[in-house]
Amino acid sequence: MKGIFAKRIKGVELLDHKNTKNMKTEPISLPDKVYLSMVQHIGLRCNPVVSEGDHVDVGQPVGDTDVVFSAPIHASVSGTVVKIEKIMSIMGSMDRHVVIEADGKQTMWEGVKPPVVTDTDSFIKAIRASGIVGLGGAAFPVSVKYSPKNLELVDSLVVNGAECEPYITSDYRAMLEDTEYIIEGIESVMKWLNLRRCYIGIEDNKPEALAKFFKALEGKYHIKVVILKSRYPQGAEKIIIKETTGKVLPPGKLPADIGVLVSNVATVGFIGKYMQTGIPLIEKRITVDGGAVTTPRNLLVPLGTPIYKIIEACGGYKEKPSKILMGGPMMGRAIYHDGKPLIKNNNAILALTEKEAFIEWESPCINCGRCIRACPTNLMPVLLNRAYYNNDFMEMKRLNVQACIGCGCCSYVCPSKRMLNMVHSLGKSKLKEMEKKQ
Amino acid sequence: MENMRYGNLIIAHSPHIDAGITTQKIMGHVIIALLPALVVSGFIFGMRAILLTLVCIVFCILFESLFLRVTGRQDSINDLSAVVTGMLLSFNLPSSLPFWQAIIGCFFAIVVAKQIFGGIGNNFVNPAILGRVVLLISFPSTMTSWPLPKTGFLHSDMATGATPLYELSKGNLENLPNFSEMFIGLHGGSLGETGALAILLGGGFLLFTRIITPQIPLVFLGTMGLVAIVFGQNPLFHILAGGAMLGAFFMATDYTTAPLTSKGKIIFAIGCGFLTMMIRLFGAYPEGVSFAILFMNILTPHINRLTEHKVEGVA
Numbered sequence: 044m045k046g047i048f049a050k051r052i053k054g055v056e057l058l059d060h061k062n063t064k065n066m067k068t069e070p071i072s073l074p075d076k077v078y079l080s081m082v083q084h085i086g087l088r089c090n091p092v093v094s095e096g097d098h099v100d101v102g103q104p105v106g107d108t109d110v111v112f113s114a115p116i117h118a119s120v121s122g123t124v125v126k127i128e129k130i131m132s133i134m135g136s137m138d139r140h141v142v143i144e145a146d147g148k149q150t151m152w153e154g155v156k157p158p159v160v161t162d163t164d165s166f167i168k169a170i171r172a173s174g175i176v177g178l179g180g181a182a183f184p185v186s187v188k189y190s191p192k193n194l195e196l197v198d199s200l201v202v203n204g205a206e207c208e209p210y211i212t213s214d215y216r217a218m219l220e221d222t223e224y225i226i227e228g229i230e231s232v233m234k235w236l237n238l239r240r241c242y243i244g245i246e247d248n249k250p251e252a253l254a255k256f257f258k259a260l261e262g263k264y265h266i267k268v269v270i271l272k273s274r275y276p277q278g279a280e281k282i283i284i285k286e287t288t289g290k291v292l293p294p295g296k297l298p299a300d301i302g303v304l305v306s307n308v309a310t311v312g313f314i315g316k317y318m319q320t321g322i323p324l325i326e327k328r329i330t331v332d333g334g335a336v337t338t339p340r341n342l343l344v345p346l347g348t349p350i351y352k353i354i355e356a357c358g359g360y361k362e363k364p365s366k367i368l369m370g371g372p373m374m375g376r377a378i379y380h381d382g383k384p385l386i387k388n389n390n391a392i393l394a395l396t397e398k399e400a401f402i403e404w405e406s407p408c409i410n411c412g413r414c415i416r417a418c419p420t421n422l423m424p425v426l427l428n429r430a431y432y433n434n435d436f437m438e439m440k441r442l443n444v445q446a447c448i449g450c451g452c453c454s455y456v457c458p459s460k461r462m463l464n465m466v467h468s469l470g471k472s473k474l475k476e477m478e479k480k481q
Numbered sequence: 482m483e484n485m486r487y488g489n490l491i492i493a494h495s496p497h498i499d500a501g502i503t504t505q506k507i508m509g510h511v512i513i514a515l516l517p518a519l520v521v522s523g524f525i526f527g528m529r530a531i532l533l534t535l536v537c538i539v540f541c542i543l544f545e546s547l548f549l550r551v552t553g554r555q556d557s558i559n560d561l562s563a564v565v566t567g568m569l570l571s572f573n574l575p576s577s578l579p580f581w582q583a584i585i586g587c588f589f590a591i592v593v594a595k596q597i598f599g600g601i602g603n604n605f606v607n608p609a610i611l612g613r614v615v616l617l618i619s620f621p622s623t624m625t626s627w628p629l630p631k632t633g634f635l636h637s638d639m640a641t642g643a644t645p646l647y648e649l650s651k652g653n654l655e656n657l658p659n660f661s662e663m664f665i666g667l668h669g670g671s672l673g674e675t676g677a678l679a680i681l682l683g684g685g686f687l688l689f690t691r692i693i694t695p696q697i698p699l700v701f702l703g704t705m706g707l708v709a710i711v712f713g714q715n716p717l718f719h720i721l722a723g724g725a726m727l728g729a730f731f732m733a734t735d736y737t738t739a740p741l742t743s744k745g746k747i748i749f750a751i752g753c754g755f756l757t758m759m760i761r762l763f764g765a766y767p768e769g770v771s772f773a774i775l776f777m778n779i780l781t782p783h784i785n786r787l788t789e790h791k792v793e794g795v796a
Contacts, residue, residue: 055500186541209498291793351486372498379492382485400491402499406560407602409504411736421790425741443792451496458502465494481769 052282054419057349057373058276059248060332068216068328068341070375072354073149076125077347078384079116079141084176084184086112091141097124102323103139104174111332114184114387115174118144118152119325120205133369133378140315140400143347155319163194166235173317174324174387175251179203179278179307180370182388185314188306189236189297200238201287201298202229202244202301203254204308205271205278208371210332211391214308216341218245218252221312228421233460238304241266242287243392248273275373276450280305282419294420294446309390324387331357334340335364335394349390351381366400367408368393373451404461414453416465422448424463431466434472436477439470504601508561510692515568515684515731521666521676522576525630530576530672533583534568534714538586540768541567547651561599566590569609572673572727574616577628577641582620586612606778607738608748610771617771628668644669650767674727684730689761693734698744701729704754712762726758726768738778745781745788752777 082087089106093099097408099118101392106116118141123309126142135326158169191197202225218225229241246252247270257270269287271277281292283305290301298305313324317475332339344353354360368375369389385392414424423442430438444467453463524529545563549556570590574583590612593630595604617624626641645668648656658668666676674680687693705725706716719725724732733739733753740749760769 050644057498081531091525153562167790236720292662294792349484351484359484364490366493366497367487368497373496375495375497377490377492377495379490380485380488381490395497399496401505402493402497406504406557409507409602409736409743411507412741413502413739413789421792422788426789442789443486446792449495455496456500458507460499460502460503462494464496468494473724 049337052274052277052419053417054275054277054282054418054450054454055119055423057207057209059273061212061215061248062210062331063332063339063341064215066339066341068213068343071345071353072346073120073145073147074348074352076349077120077121077145077345078130078282078349079143080130080384080386081139081141081257082132082136083115083116083387084114084182084347086110086114086184086187088138089116090119091127092140093124095124095127098122099124099143100150102155102325103152105143109405110196112184112187114176115158115172115321116141117174117323117325118143119347121148121150122146127446129228133376133383151322154287155321155323157319158317158368160231160235160318163235163237165435166231170314170315172223172323173313175310175313175317176324176387177190177307178327178388178390179390180315181388182386185306185310188299188304189232190220190299190432193299194236197236197304198238198297199242199288199303200232200236201284201303201305202241202243202308202311202389203278203280203283203305204243205283206249207273207275208373208375208391209279210393211330211371213328213330213341213390215249215252217309217312218249219255221316223257223468224315225308226259226263226266227318228311228313228316231264231318232304232306232311232314236304239265242269243267243308244256244269244283244287246271246273246277247328262470266477270354276448276452277417279419279448279450280376281448294443295414327385327387327389329353329385329389330391331393332391333364333368333393334396334399335360335362337361339477346387347384349382349384350378353385353392354381354394355357360394364394365397366403367397368395373455374449394472399452403460405461408459408461411458413458417452417456419450419452420448422447422453424467427470428461428466431470436470436473440474444470445474482589490697497565502675503719504560504562507692510564510687510690512564512568514562514686514692515565515673517574517679517682518572518673518676519568521573521679524673526576526672529628533574533576533578533580534562536580537571537574537583537587538564538567539617540584541570541591544588544591545596548592549600552596557601559682560601563591565597566608566612568673569731572611573613573724573733575624575627575670576627576672578584578616578620578623582623585619586616589615602737605781606775607732607735609669610732610775610778611736614775623782629669630667630675631716638707639782644767645718646761646767647708649718649722654766655720659769660717661720661723661767671724671727674724677721677726680726680730684726687730687734693730694743694746694747696743697734697750698729698738700747700750701733701754704725704751705758708755708758712758713763719758719761723761723768728753728757728774732770733774733777738781741783742785742788745784748784749777752780778785
């Protein structure tokens with residue numbers, strides 16, 4: 044039942060602010076120091092495998108762990124490890140960072156060579172060694188995602204090219220500039236994981252990317268391009284699965300449980316490139332934008348580069364930034380100073396001026412129901428908000444707060460500026476804590 | 482420690498942008514939507530109607546700010562909700578009502594119905610309706626003597642007569658106004674409820690700007706029409722007469738006292754329409770919109786509970 048009667052996703056319509064969409068990705072000049080955090084993924088932290096004073100080359104592992112649920116960290120520049128220090132991460136935890144002083148030569152590590160893949164196991168091993176995490180923003184280790192317990196049930200790959208957040212164009216540039224790598228990445232993932240179908244979901248506000256993929260995929264019937272209506276949060280995992288495959292992802296379940304794997308275009312693009320060159324994840328294509336940035340650009344930046352260095356590459360600050368975001372304005376994380384290093388799952392740095400960053404104070408909820416109409420997962424944020432302020436976490440559970448995907452549509456439309464999305468996050472973590480205690 | 486250029490940046494949970502709509506803007510839209518009806522009412526019932534509206538607005542604001550100051554609550558006068566309450570209350574009063582009685586209505590609307598229960602967003606009945614019902618029960622004679630229309634802003638003639646619904650309840654069918662008169666509002670009634678065309682204009686504006694959703698007004702009036710047909714009455718007459726239009730577009734759509742989901746809104750509106758007609762046809766009062774909405778307001782929490790959304794994929 045598609046066509047005009049197809050139920051469109053709820054969510055919200057956003058001004059897309061894609062100011063940088065015609066700007067080619069350019070490499071940034073090398074920073075003199077990079078700060079490589081040992082936690083750049085969901086999962087367990089890595090331990091440094093180099094020590095102070097060591098010389099490292101590009102692509103050499105500097106952090107790793109035996110635990111499967113993780114991804115190794117590689118040197119993004121060649122140079123000397125000057126320090127291993129504890130720095131507060133943007134999440135507020137004290138994490139070890141390997142600080143490398145660049146020597147400017149960018150010599151490649153001798154261990155960097157195309158991986159030899161013969162079966163599923165060696166493919167997963169190669170993926171783990173590449174250090175790749177979900178580049179869409181979640182930073183879930185891809186090797187873990189690609190080795191679910193029930194792999195034999197999985198038959199489709201969904202490639203997420205929706206990029207529904209305003210401002211960000213890095214995935215769009217990847218789709219135009221790395222089309223071949225993305226298709227090769229898809230082919231190798233499908234080949235080694237025995238998947239039958241692949242859907243690439245791209246929003247209809249990116250006609251050039253759609254045209255490029257339609258052309259490149261002529262005759263490849265197992266890969267299907269799905270045109271998505273441009274509406275936020277079209278790129279949320281749960282939504283894009285439904286829009287492309289028609290399957291519903293129940294809350295608390297992984298996509299593999301319903302036979303689907305979801306990866307971002309940048310992730311599969313990286314896999315395609317890695318299969319040819321063997322260079323691990325050491326740099327990231329990011330969009331730098333926002334009212335406080337002189338010339339917004341798309342850049343290819345070595346991991347661990349401090350953010351103020353990245354802004355300098357864009358002509359510096361035009362005016363005083365009052366909020367800096369890692370990621371888009373709907374789901375991005377605000378950081379408290381601009382010395383923080385770039386991490387793997389960043390796809391944008393937005394420096395907002397005081398005017399852009401200001402959101403009014405909360406006023407009483409007037410029960411208008413806009414949040415209910417906007418919620419793409421059909422939650423009732425107004426009731427969740429009430430339950431939270433009554434300290435009634437069981438009521439929040441009954442209202443399925445755990446199904447919240449954190450897209451922020453509820454807070455976006457709220458006339459009373461209630462921090463609904465934050466309340467949901469708090470409710471979710473409180474419930475997690477309560478469940479742990481039991 | 483790392484170097485930085487700027488520290489002390491604002492930290493906040495996502496999202497970092499908003500749609501730019503505020504409570505104040507919503508209330509402002511409602512006020513604009515009520516203006517056509519106010520102008521028409523001034524034209525039909527004279528300056529006294531506009532004066533009464535101003536008195537209600539001023540005293541609603543006064544009671545609200547006094548209450549907020551006395552109880553030390555956060556000042557929320559700027560959200561303009563008191564202005565809306567004042568306007569709606571006056572629209573439900575005959576233009577000849579003594580000012581002191583209207584002021585008592587303002588007190589009940591703002592202090593008793595709204596602020597005592599926690600202020601904006603926490604009242605369980607529509608403040609304007611509660612104010613009107615208190616006045617109707619307390620001052621039955623002044624609340625049911627309806628000035629007759631006499632077009633022109635400056636007349637001061639205060640002849641009174643019956644509303645079309647009163648004539649109907651007494652069986653005086655030959656005294657009923659014709660439909661074009663009813664559509665423009667040239668008949669006896671509360672000062673803001675008679676001009677169906679003006680109310681439609683305002684309601685259309687609210688629908689167009691998405692301040693209200695169409696479920697409540699459409700289902701409310703539709704149910705009334707249907708019940709009228711079942712009982713052999715003229716549906717158009719019932720929709721245009723009394724406070725039905727004003728109630729359906731402006732009173733029943735009040736965010737706080739109407740259900741949250743569209744399913745709930747439909748149930749709510751069916752109840753409003755049905756009860757209105759039952760009171761009109763069988764009740765002691767010729768008009769029942771206020772009582773119907775008041776009753777459904779009380780049921781709203783239960784309707785909300787009944788129509789809670791299911792999350793996809795949850796068993």
